[in-house]
Amino acid sequence: MNRKKIKLVISDIDGTILNSNHQIDSDLRRQVSELKKEGIPFVLASARSPKGIIPLAQQLGITDDPIASYNGALIMKNEPEKGYVPIFTHSLDKRDVHRLVKAVKQNFPQISISLYSNQNWYVETLDKWSRSEADITGEEPIQKSFKQLIDDKETPIHKFLLIGETKDVQRLQQFCQEIDLEESAFYLSKENYLEVTHQAVSKELALIEVANYFQISLENTMAIGDNYNDIPMLLLAGLGVAMGNAPEKVKNSAKVETTTNNHNGASDAIKKYVIG
Structure with a gap:
């Protein structure tokens, strides 16, 4: 693809811009700075909550660009004096939330349940899985009764995260x-992370909504990812880039492959296919 055609870059986070030690690709800030000079947005799209994404956006200097959290269930934009506000939102049906919480508690009591609403992460009890997730994302969960969250009509549920062996x-x-x-x-999203969102939610839809927001054709977009939930956006983007550490199925869904997340694969892809 002619690199001049890329007008929007959307990227996964874990396993993509973060290495195995959860550190940001060491050359990414420089490459993102080059994108900004060209007026090319760099959008982070992840299963993470906004609080797990915003600090990374701040480190990269891209707080003017939208973020797509919960795999696109909540896409936010940073507004002056307001902070991050929703521009697209897709929440779960509360009847489904109630059925799923009840079913998991009854049949899989060993599974850790997390609920996400707007920028907040909720658990009923802290366990080894939620503590591990907190260490990875730098976010602390709020302990609260799931029944209260479900019964509150003003509180949307954007995502479940179910973790276990x-x-x-x-x-x-x-x-x-x-x-x-x-x-x-x-x-x-990982072999032991089961994510639950509204059926309309996917990174494919996130790419569509963000591209429409910027009035950019999909053929002029580049998507970077490493895992199964990235496949829809890799297939849809004008240029889908799979990380070198991605499973073969993910690599087969992309047009090109870059180096691994431990060898600055994301920034290498931007340099090779967009900046030059």
Whole structure:
């Protein structure tokens, strides 16, 4: 692809711009600065909450660009004097939330349940899985009754995160597909992380909404990712770039492959295909 055609870059976070020690690609800030000079937005798209994304956006100097959290269930823009405000939002049906919480507690009590609403992360109890997630994202969960959250009509639920041992999560994924949840979708963001969002939510839709927001054609977009939930946006973007550490299925869904997240694969891709 002619690098001059790329007018928007959207990128995953974990395993993509962060290395295995959860540190940002050491050359990414410089490459993002070059994108800014060319007026090319750099949008972070992740299963993370806004609080898990905003500090990274600040480190990269891209707080003027939108962020797509919860895999696109909540896309926000930083407004002067207001902070980050929603520009696109897709929340779960509360009936599905109630059924799923009840089903997981009854059938998979060993699974850690997290609920996400706007910029907040909620758990009922702190366990080893939620503590591990807090260490990774730098975010602290709020302990609160799920019943209170579900019953509150003013509180949207944007995402579930279900964590456990890999074998248990795989059984849970199959179980979730068999229960009556009409408006929800399930996918693995890691082999032991099962994410649940509204069925309309995907990074593909996030790419569409962000491209429309900037009035940029999809053929002029580049997407970078490393995991299964990145596949829809890699397939849709004008140039889908798979990280060298991605599974083969992800690599096969992209047009090109870059180096790994431990070897600055994201910044290398920007330099090679956009900046030159």
